[in-house]
Each structure stands twice: as structure tokens, then as C-alpha cells.
Amino acid sequence: KNQVEQSPQSLIILEGKNCTLQCNYTVSPFSNLRWYKQDTGRGPVSLTIMTFSENTKSNGRYTATLDADTKQSSLHITASQLSDSASYICVVADRGSTLGRLYFGRGTQLTVWP
Amino acid sequence: EADIYQTPRYLVIGTGKKITLECSQTMGHDKMYWYQQDPGMELHLIHYSYGVNSTEKGDLSSESTVSRIRTEHFPLTLESARPSHTSQYLCASTYGTSGRAEQFFGPGTRLTVL
Numbered sequence: 001k002n003q004v005e006q007s008p009q010s011l012i013i014l015e016g017k018n019c020t021l022q023c024n025y026t027v028s029p030f031s032n033l034r035w036y037k038q039d040t041g042r043g044p045v046s047l048t049i050m051t052f053s054e055n056t057k058s059n060g061r062y063t064a065t066l067d068a069d070t071k072q073s074s075l076h077i078t079a080s081q082l083s084d085s086a087s088y089i090c091v092v093a094d095r096g097s098t099l100g101r102l103y104f105g106r107g108t109q110l111t112v113w114p
Numbered sequence: 115e116a117d118i119y120q121t122p123r124y125l126v127i128g129t130g131k132k133i134t135l136e137c138s139q140t141m142g143h144d145k146m147y148w149y150q151q152d153p154g155m156e157l158h159l160i161h162y163s164y165g166v167n168s169t170e171k172g173d174l175s176s177e178s179t180v181s182r183i184r185t186e187h188f189p190l191t192l193e194s195a196r197p198s199h200t201s202q203y204l205c206a207s208t209y210g211t212s213g214r215a216e217q218f219f220g221p222g223t224r225l226t227v228l
Binding site: 004009031032034041042043044045046049051089093101102104105106107109 | 118154155156157158159204206214216217218219220221222224
């Protein structure tokens with residue numbers, strides 16, 4: 001069964017600190033892995049997209065890593081800001097359909113305190 | 115900021131009413147999607163469309179229906195709303211056949227059925 005599991009479910013950190021969010025998946029055949037940021041009451045916004053051959057990808061203070069062998073990914077946030085408070089969703093695309101089928105994790109709810 | 119719009123943003127309605135959630139995009143994308151998301155849960159695909167006059171049901175069974183008469187417009191209709199339909203509905207679109215193509219999400223419609 002294709003699944004995406006994220007941990008922790010929620011996380012509270014102080015402004016300026018770093019944090020790392022985890023994602024494990026069982027989706028096969030694998031096409032790519034995406035991290036999305038979803039603010040409360042809004043739609044998800046893409047942060048990074050990584051294919052099988054990409055181990056790391058950065059977008060400003062966000063750095064995603066991918067280990068396709070162990071089927072694990074992480075999202076590292078550096079020097080957190082209050083605006084980073086949001087749900088971070090790991091999404092895996094399978095290669096088996098022309099639809100571009102996506103499998104979503106439940107997200108990690110990050111709260112940044114001043 | 116993606117050019118994909120949803121109206122209304124919030125809707126509170128009584129049981130048995132017919133409702134239509136609007137979704138439109140100005141990017142010329144061929145593929146469009148409807149997702150349902152409950153608090154703290156993953157997004158579930160309920161409908162998708164490959165293009166004009168193409169509509170398919172997604173993974174999550176839904177009593178809603180969709181239509182795609184124009185490329186830019188993908189409305190979702192509930193003929194008789196029930197409290198079990200209370201949820202957030204997210205519309206998304208993407209382009210081409212590449213599995214790497216980003217899905218752009220609208221801001222969502224928060225539906226409450228009393």
C-alpha cells in the first residue's frame with residue numbers, strides 16, 4: 001500500500017532555532033518527492049521537488065534531503081522565523097500513472113514562538 | 115502566487131441545500147483536481163480532469179460531481195449537502211504529462227453543513 005508517514009506530528013521551536021522534519025514513504029514506483037508549506041486556511045505551496053537522482057535541494061532557508069534507497073526524506077529549516085509557523089506536508093508522486101498521482105502525508109504542524 | 119482561485123472561501127449552509135464550489139485558473143493548465151482535507155489529516159483526491167469534457171472520480175468516494183466545460187473552470191457541485199460533507203475543499207491544477215510538474219493549489223473553500 002502506498003503511504004507517506006511524517007514525524008513529528010507537531011513541533012514547537014523558538015524563533016531563530018533550526019529544526020528538521022522527517023518523512024518516510026512506501027510509494028512505488030517512485031517519481032519524485034515534494035515538500036509543501038500550508039498556512040492555516042490556505043492551500044499548500046511547493047517548497048522543493050526532488051527526483052530519484054537528487055540527494056538535496058535548497059530553497060532559501062529550507063533544505064530538503066532524499067535517500068531513495070531507504071525511502072526517507074527530511075526538511076531542514078534554518079534560523080526559523082515566525083512566518084515559518086505552518087503545516088509542512090511531504091508528498092510523493094508515483095511514476096505509474098499519467099495523472100501525476102500524488103500521495104500526501106498528514107503534515108508536521110510547526111509553531112515558531114518569539 | 116499561483117493564479118488559481120476558489121469561491122467562496124467560507125460557506126455555512128443547511129442540510130439538503132444544493133451548493134457549487136467554484137474553481138478557476140488562468141494558467142492554461144490542462145489537468146485539474148479537487149481534494150478534500152479534514153483538520154490534521156492528509157489531502158484526499160476526490161475528482162480530477164485531464165482536460166475539457168474529461169472528468170474522473172478520485173480515490174476517496176464523494177457524493178459530489180464535477181464538470182469541465184472550459185479549460186479554466188472546474189466547479190464542484192453537491193446536490194444535497196449533509197453534515198458529513200463538512201470539510202475543506204482544495205482545487206489544484208498542473209500542466210503537461212511530466213511527473214515533475216508542480217501542482218498549484220487554490221486557497222480552498224471551508225464548507226460547514228449544519
